[in-house]
Amino acid sequence: MGGVQLVATFARARRGVLAVVVAFLVLLGLGSNGPVSAQEEGGEVKGSLVQKNEEGERVGVPSVTFRAFDESGAEVASTTTGEDGAWSMVVPEGTYDILLDVETLPDGVALRNPDKNPAQVTLIDGSSKSTLFPLGEPEESSAGGNTVIQLIVDGLKLGLIIAMCAIGLSLIYGTTGLTNFAHGEAVTFGAVMAYLLNNAGVFGVQLPLIPATIIVVVICGGVGGLFNRTVWRPMRRRGASLVAALVVSIGFSIFFRYVILFTFGGRAKRLRDYQIQEQWDLGLFRLAPKDLVLMIISIAVLVGVASALQLTRMGKAMRAVSDNRDLAESTGIDVERVISLVWIFGSALAGLGGVLFGLTESINWEMGFRILLLMFAGVTLGGLGTAYGALFGSIIVGLFIQLSTLIIPTDMKNVGALLMLIVILLIRPQGLFGRRERIG
Amino acid sequence: MTAEPSTAQHLFDGVPFEPGAAKNDPILVADGVRRAFGGLVAVDVDHLEVQRGAITALIGPNGAGKTTFFNLLTNFDEPDTGSRLFEGNDLAGVSAYKVANLGMVRTFQLTKSLSKMTVIDNMCLGGTGQTGESFFKALFPFLWRRQEAEITERADALLERFKLSHMRDEFAGTLSGGQRKLLEMARALMVKPNMVMLDEPMAGVNPALKQSLLDHVKGLRDEGMTVLFVEHDMDMVQEISDWVVVMAEGRIIAEGPPESIASNQAVIDAYLGAHHDSALDLEAD
């Protein structure tokens, strides 16, 4: 299209906009006088009252009464919670005190913060506001022993899990140049599959966690390979740009995430096996047996991956393709096969990471996405595209997150890691192990 | 190609034919420039001076570090150690774009014609000191319209000279390889440089266009500009360069007028080392 035509297009666009604006102004004058529907009048205040059952699952507390009082102290609305603990009231615009009627709580259940009942909310027309009334004791248990050492142990645990998930991300980046935003969903998928096999069961059989994990790892690897085969390989063949590939991976990330939310639900859930374990008090720190096993497994897997990369033919080929794809291809390495295997192993490791993370914390629909950002921090710290960099970077990120809680509030600990990501890019963008040439 | 070439070889009177030779009026001086990638030393040049107003060729076998050195001279890469002076300005820590504003403009081995912009937009982009390149002033066309008209006029004149006028309003992506080289060279002139750095101006150009490109390069010198180019095409080197600098394994191994180079033992060794069956034919690709 020539410049003249371009100008003509702009001119047309301008005329179009003008016409639309004029039409709007004319129509505004014709504003009808129909009554306002009740639906948009007033605001909604709502919430969900939940407690943890023996399995640590969050369940609703039914038949508890909530009342809303206006500023003069008059009761304007009341409601009781449903089976799932949900409640909601529609009240006119204004400021209200929302009171939970403590009398109606079941025996043995108490508010965590009795002084925050009633809670004050301000509502305007058409708005909707959630008000939380947490029940029971606070979830954070005070750490025994030396806090710093406890945090180092926790950080190491977190870092190992991030590392396991991040290796695939880094290798896929190295071999194909794709920053795969959907890698987080492989982590979630692994955790959710484990929940399915361990808690919900298949054909009525609840598998113990260990065989379940093996099945999950196999399934995740298979799905990763399939994903590469059906989506990424055809895209590479067509010579699609990396930006297009990036956007496609984000599309998959969002799509999968919400499919998981749709099917798995929005609440965090815990695996059935190894849930309640007495923590060993080792003087300097406390550790649950499952956490020790988890760390041993992680270290074993990571050492295994590292030595495979270093010693086996395929591992060397992977590193070669990562380093310089064209050169590797010219020396007779089947690059597509290497990429296939990178997808399979990377996804399998991500799935395993998901199960382990689900074991130490809980499983929810967006856990993978949260971990993905920590993976980015780890991988960037280590140097994008390098397998060992990803490993060390992730462990440092894990340690950093836990230790940062000494200074910043626990609920903001991940902010520290993400801030670190930005600072690294500022001072050493190639990461600890990367080369200057990669980033330009 | 046998026509008597115009030359500027008199500018080199009294300059010895040896690596690192001092020139009568250097425009660009590199000293102790070194750049390593990992363990590999790509460039390690003790000293180089480039004579003002002449055409200097930078040649050497593959992997000699020509392009890396070229990038270092134009500040598209930072050396690990060493200094580069352009017109007396130290280039250390100066951004690449500022080098262009100092009067040294470069082209690229793989042409960087901006393919989704029209040819004339490509050209006008090269204009320096444009008022309309400030966001706020851009909103008030009367502030820059006159300057834009001048720039467009100059661009049209250059397009005419480089025989690209008929493509004026086409997307640059539709040009042939040779036309892109021409466009890139014309665009570089929009900057009004004192020195033009050409990275393999003949690569991928069809033979029919080569002569016209050569004439344009000579034209630059005749207008008083200094030209430094990296090239493999020995015909071009022989025909238009006033001075040749030969690199091998990151170092400068020989300097001198084109006639002296073909018989230089160090040069023959360097090329023989790289291509053992191609004797004295310097046309290494």
Added chain:
Amino acid sequence: MDWGAIIQNSFRGFIGEPFIYFSLAAMGLNMHYGYTGLLNFGQAVFMAAGAYGLSMAVVTLGLNFWWGLLLGIVVFPLLLALIMGVPTLRLRADYLAIVTIAASEMFRIIARSPSLDRWTGSSDGLTAFANTFYDFNPFDKQKRYFFGLFIGNQMWVVLIGWIVLSIVVLIVWMTMRSPWGRVLRAIREDEDAARSLGKNAYWFKMQSLMIGGMFGALGGMFRAIGTQSAQPQNFITDVTFFAWVALILGGAAKVGGPIAGAAILYGILNFTDVFLRQLVENGYVPESVMDGTQVGQVRFMLIGLGLILLAIYRPQGIFGTKEEMALDDR
């Protein structure tokens, strides 16, 4: 099935509040990606900067509405652009992508954190900061306007929104025909070429990030004003991709692309939303398959699916041409 409601809501999506918010956000992304080639995956944070800039100025700091506008449209987005741009704009494009998406997550964590409740209102956010805006409302709160689509307050928001949107369109149209826009497009095509011609690519990219971010902040601010509340969940990471879908749908590097894209997107989203709700309410879809809250999740799936399909099959968008700008460019 109430087809009247379905059609009315679809049409409302076409021109109503979300259309305005996301048109503005997508106009910003168009500046970033369409004209400069920057991959900003954190436009939601710029939107949040607008929303929180205004609301924190008024509610937390006790300043008046006009200072809130300054903070929300200028100060916050500029600071944000500097924080995200300084470390990344010298590097390859995907670093900005990672940092912007990380910034979204940081925003979510910080804005929801109870420990900062007295600054941000944590999960509930801040409310009742736009009274000054509604004081100027010439429309009758009790009446309906524009085919009965909007009540008085909404009509006021939508009208001002259309005006602001027109101004933004004009700014983009003017600047993109200027030498400034030419430099941006050159950087999009090849940064090194622009640099070799003496253009400070870094600074131009920063300007683009700032200005596109301000457009996003305007969008976010309207969202906050429209509901008189600034809440973290309105600016989560995924919100960015509504704007991206709008941009790619309409065609990047077209002045009107984002507007057309946002209109079509919200027409479709509102249609599916109301349509599905009606199906559920009328029992055409059993509760076991989908309930009311799950309908909201479907729109996110559609966004994800939309990104995938557009990027693969129609990278130049509905109105774009491949010759000029497509997602598929290298």
